[in-house]
Amino acid sequence: MCSDAGAVINVDGISKFFEIYSKPSHRLWQMAFRGRRCFYEPFWALRDVSFDVRRGECVGIIGRNGAGKSTLLQVITGTLAPSSGNVDVKGRVAALLELGSGFNPEFTGRENVYLNASILGLTREEIDARFDDIAAFADIGDFIEQPVKSYSSGMVVRLAFAVVAHVDADVLIIDEALSVGDAFFTQKCMRFLRRFIAERTALFVSHDTAAVNSLCSRAILMENGRIKQIGSPKEVTETYLKDMYEAHQGSSAPTDEAAGAEVAGDTESAAAPEEFRDMRADFINASNLRNDIQVFAFNENSEAFGKKGATIVDAVLLDAENHPLNWIVGGEPVSLRITVQAHKDIFGPIVGFFCNNRLGQQIFGDNTFLVYRDKPVFLRAGQKLSASFSFTMPILEVGDYSFSVAVAEGTQEEHVQHDWKHDALLLRSTTTSCHTGMVGIPMKQISLNVI
Numbered sequence: 001m002c003s004d005a006g007a008v009i010n011v012d013g014i015s016k017f018f019e020i021y022s023k024p025s026h027r028l029w030q031m032a033f034r035g036r037r038c039f040y041e042p043f044w045a046l047r048d049v050s051f052d053v054r055r056g057e058c059v060g061i062i063g064r065n066g067a068g069k070s071t072l073l074q075v076i077t078g079t080l081a082p083s084s085g086n087v088d089v090k091g092r093v094a095a096l097l098e099l100g101s102g103f104n105p106e107f108t109g110r111e112n113v114y115l116n117a118s119i120l121g122l123t124r125e126e127i128d129a130r131f132d133d134i135a136a137f138a139d140i141g142d143f144i145e146q147p148v149k150s151y152s153s154g155m156v157v158r159l160a161f162a163v164v165a166h167v168d169a170d171v172l173i174i175d176e177a178l179s180v181g182d183a184f185f186t187q188k189c190m191r192f193l194r195r196f197i198a199e200r201t202a203l204f205v206s207h208d209t210a211a212v213n214s215l216c217s218r219a220i221l222m223e224n225g226r227i228k229q230i231g232s233p234k235e236v237t238e239t240y241l242k243d244m245y246e247a248h249q250g251s252s253a254p255t256d257e258a259a260g261a262e263v264a265g266d267t268e269s270a271a272a273p274e275e276f277r278d279m280r281a282d283f284i285n286a287s288n289l290r291n292d293i294q295v296f297a298f299n300e301n302s303e304a305f306g307k308k309g310a311t312i313v314d315a316v317l318l319d320a321e322n323h324p325l326n327w328i329v330g331g332e333p334v335s336l337r338i339t340v341q342a343h344k345d346i347f348g349p350i351v352g353f354f355c356n357n358r359l360g361q362q363i364f365g366d367n368t369f370l371v372y373r374d375k376p377v378f379l380r381a382g383q384k385l386s387a388s389f390s391f392t393m394p395i396l397e398v399g400d401y402s403f404s405v406a407v408a409e410g411t412q413e414e415h416v417q418h419d420w421k422h423d424a425l426l427l428r429s430t431t432t433s434c435h436t437g438m439v440g441i442p443m444k445q446i447s448l449n450v451i
């Protein structure tokens with residue numbers, strides 16, 4: 001293939017086979033015969049794979065289990081030699097491949113930071129200067145002084161990501177690492193990745209089509225060791241989902257039909273509910289499709305920015321009687337109460353929130369500005385203010401979510417941000433009826449009419 005002169009990564013006709021032996025003894029024979037006879041069957045994990053990645057691109061690689069994604073990344077990072085073809089990568093490459101594969105389990109976190117960062121090209125002085133930032137990013141407390149073998153998988157990925165985020169890499173290669181961390185950490189990584197790929201280059205393997213669509217500028221679909229499609233993330237993830245759907249179609253169909261039959265029952269009587277409520281709510285909430293959402297306590301130490309003329313001291317979800325909730329159900333009414341402490345006089349406070357999914361995509365949010373536009377509130381230093389938002393909780397897909405909360409002063413267009421707390425309130429959706437789109441909207445009415 002003709003390579004692109006501006007490419008940071010050039011993958012040119014890569015093929016890779018693994019030697020598959022039917023008996024362990026054949027491996028010994030193979031060594032003894034030194035290639036004069038062949039005792040293995042070649043298994044082609046990659047066949048004639050070619051593509052370029054330019055600076056400023058983030059390319060997502062998706063495909064079913066065994067499609068060859070990890071093998072491809074290992075060939076690109078140089079941990080695996082290709083059987084044929086060439087790879088050329090310009091600049092410093094930092095990779096997060098198999099979980100913790102770069103760590104020595106007997107060494108402490110601190111020792112592994114020094115080991116890994118020096119392998120990635122930093123001098124001892126550079127690592128000394130960055131160590132505190134790396135430890136703060138990993139946020140694993142005193143575990144940094146413990147051997148890595150005592151870490152949970154989440155801690156390993158935190159430390160590994162913290163190292164690669166601080167080595168001034170030109171190219172970042174990530175293999176599914178983000179699926180291991182918790183929601184706070186995933187969002188911190190996402191914020192870092194967005195900044196990183198604005199200027200540099202990343203390759204990102206994932207089964208998560210939302211992550212690929214959110215982060216990547218291009219995507220590659222792998223199938224049986226070959227490239228099936230290269231294109232926009234949207235096009236490529238659509239093909240991937242279509243392939244997955246076709247492969248699994250048989251098994252999921254009866255469940256959908258069962259739910260549909262119940263719902264379609266009596267559309268006339270359910271046509272005009274007195275309150276806004278999904279017409280299927282009773283059926284859904286009595287089944288394992290109920291959208292159970294665990295609510296964690298307000299995290300006052302979450303990452304924050306702002307001038308701190310006022311700070312947010314609490315955020316809580318409440319029921320209709322103003323009782324704090326640690327469990328809510330998607331599709332049901334709920335209130336979010338945000339409490340602000342003023343440290344100076346604030347004229348015209350605006351309090352708002354965003355609900356983010358685990359990729360940091362803002363899926364919904366609101367603020368108090370429009371309601372108080374013509375009657376701004378005056379808050380004196382030392383006073384507290386409570387802002388309340390009552391709404392119907394959308395139905396969330398299974399996964400981790402967070403509320404970011406903020407207080408500003410001024411107008412929608414021109415304001416001073418006093419306190420923006422990322423991920424102040426964590427939610428975990430454990431079961432759901434929502435499998436398409438970013439959230440499910442409760443449906444007031446659904447009907448079928450033969451006309």
Ligand SMILES: Nc1ncnc2c1ncn2[C@@H]1O[C@H](COP(=O)(O)OP(=O)(O)OP(=O)(O)O)[C@@H](O)[C@H]1O
Pocket residue numbers: 018019043044045063064065066067068069070071072
């Ligand atoms: N060392 C090895 N020896 C033999 N076969 C291997 C080896 N490593 C990978 N394979 C095979 O190569 C194929 C591609 O594997 P690879 O791990 O690259 O797939 P993948 O797309 O990353 O899959 P997954 O999504 O499950 O991680 C698989 O069929 C796998 O079994």
